[in-house]
Structures are given as C-alpha cells and as structure tokens.
Amino acid sequence: MRQRDWVGAVAGLFVLSALLAAAAEPTPGLPARLRVLVAADEMPEMFSFAADAGRPGFERELLEGFCRIHGLKLEVVPVADFAEIIPKLQRGEGDLITGIVDTAARRQKVAFTTEVFPVRHLAVTRRPRPAASRVDDLRALRVGVIPGTSWEQAAVDAGVPKAKRVAFRDAAALLDGLRAGQVDAVVMALLDFALAQKQDGELQAGAFVGPATAAAMAVRPEDGRLLEALNGYLQGMRQARHALLFKYLSEEALSLIALARRE
Numbered sequence: 017m018r019q020r021d022w023v024g025a026v027a028g029l030f031v032l033s034a035l036l037a038a039a040a041e042p043t044p045g046l047p048a049r050l051r052v053l054v055a056a057d058e059m060p061e062m063f064s065f066a067a068d069a070g071r072p073g074f075e076r077e078l079l080e081g082f083c084r085i086h087g088l089k090l091e092v093v094p095v096a097d098f099a100e101i102i103p104k105l106q107r108g109e110g111d112l113i114t115g116i117v118d119t120a121a122r123r124q125k126v127a128f129t130t131e132v133f134p135v136r137h138l139a140v141t142r143r144p145r146p147a148a149s150r151v152d153d154l155r156a157l158r159v160g161v162i163p164g165t166s167w168e169q170a171a172v173d174a175g176v177p178k179a180k181r182v183a184f185r186d187a188a189a190l191l192d193g194l195r196a197g198q199v200d201a202v203v204m205a206l207l208d209f210a211l212a213q214k215q216d217g218e219l220q221a222g223a224f225v226g227p228a229t230a231a232a233m234a235v236r237p238e239d240g241r242l243l244e245a246l247n248g249y250l251q252g253m254r255q256a257r258h259a260l261l262f263k264y265l266s267e268e269a270l271s272l273i274a275l276a277r278r279e
Contacts, residue, residue, distance in 0.1 A: 046088060046241060051110040053113045054094055056094040057187045113234040115132070116233070137170040137224065139153070140220070141194075153201075154203070155174070156180075160182050160201070161202070211269070
C-alpha cells in the first residue's frame with residue numbers, strides 16, 4: 017500500500033473517531049430512531065448484528081456515526097428474504113436500507129443516497145473448475161442466483177438462460193451450493209467475493225459482469241429530509257469512508273476495487 021494511502025486512512029480514522037466521540041441533540045425533521053433494514057446474511061465485515069462488536073463492520077460503523085451526530089437511536093431490522101427489503105421499506109417497516117446496489121429499476125421505488133462504496137459484479141467459480149474468463153462462458157453453465165438481488169439481475173443481463181439459473185435463499189446457501197457442485201458458477205459483487213474468499217480460498221474470480229455501479233443507502237422518496245442529511249454526512253465523510261475500507265478489507269480486495277474501476 018502506498019504511503020499516502022496509509023496517511024489518508026489514518027487521517028480519516030481520526031476524523032471518524034472525533035465525530036463518534038461527540039454526541040448531539042436530536043436533529044429536527046429526522047426520526048428519533050433510525051430503523052435500518054439489513055440483509056440477514058450480510059457479512060460481519062460490512063454489517064455486524066452484534067451491538068457490542070468491537071468491529072461493527074463498514075456500513076454499521078458509518079451509520080453509528082450518522083446516528084451519533086444527529087442524536088438518533090439505531091435499530092437494526094434483519095431481513096431474511098432480500099426480495100422483501102424494498103417492500104418492507106415501502107410499508108414503513110424500516111426507514112433506511114443499507115448496502116443496496118443502485119439500479120434504474122430500484123430508483124423507480126426508492127431514493128438513493130450518493131455512493132457508499134463502488135460495486136462491480138463478477139463471475140465466480142470454485143477450483144478445480146476453471147475460471148469463467150469470459151461473460152459468454154456463463155451462458156453454458158448452471159449459475160446460482162439469489163432472487164431479487166443485483167447478482168441475479170447481472171446474470172440475467174449477461175444472457176444466462178432461465179433454465180440455467182438456480183435460485184438460493186441467501187449468500188451462504190449460494191456458496192454452499194457452489195461448493196457442493198449444485199451449480200458451476202455464481203455471479204456476486206466484488207466485495208462480497210473478496211470477503212467470501214477469505215473463508216474459502218478455492219473460490220476464484222472470472223470476468224467482470226456488467227458495468228460499474230455503486231452501493232448506496234435507500235430511503236422512501238418522501239423522506240427528503242433524511243436523504244438530505246445522509247448525503248451531507250456521506251460527502252463530509254469521504255476521507256473517513258476510505259479509511260474504513262482500509263480497516264475492514266484486505267489489500268487484495270482493495271486491489272480488486274482499483275482494477276474494477278480501471279476497466
């Protein structure tokens with residue numbers, strides 16, 4: 017890692033620590049509690065469900081800082097079926113979705129914040145099966161998908177036929193299916209692959225699938241005050257967000273992000 021990256025990361029962590037240390041009075045126009053809808057299978061490096069975790073995860077640490085600044089109580093609402101996460105927001109069962117990929121279809125239903133972290137999807141196989149080095153390779157394979165996710169949509173957009181797509185309930189089941197040979201490949205977001213590979217070194221990255229996009233937070237379109245406050249916070253925390261990525265991700269994962277941004 018370059019020296020200036022380390023300097024920026026350390027400086028960003030000092031900024032975040034200072035913000036977290038200063039509690040604030042509740043901000044007018046915002047809810048007293050912020051109910052955050054989170055995929056129940058989210059990896060702990062991104063969002064830990066343990067309230068007293070020493071390492072709460074990238075997204076949770078960001079949200080804890082936001083709540084601290086605005087005097088809000090953070091309430092976590094795990095969502096087992098990801099396809100239900102937007103309907104739950106629309107029904108008022110939560111105030112915010114975290115870690116959701118910004119897509120044109122979803123923008124018809126929710127309002128997205130600015131980028132929280134970059135997203136690229138990629139084809140993933142498991143040794144001894146060879147890597148899917150071309151997007152075209154996926155069309156002849158059995159590809160695991162999670163309904164309602166951008167992972168599934170990326171496989172659809174890549175031209176994987178419906179008959180070749182095998183549905184799984186969550187990321188853990190998806191990777192178990194790949195490990196057991198129920199599918200030949202999966203399409204997943206780059207950061208999720210990098211974190212999963214730490215647990216299973218036989219996973220291997222293939223071709224990028226689809227264009228670069230972004231993960232963000234999502235709120236109801238009518239919650240304009242909350243959206244404005246979140247965007248102001250994320251813009252002000254740009255340096256600290258980079259620091260948190262250094263804190264929770266490996267150098268390999270950060271290198272993959274850099275590669276994805278260049279392509």
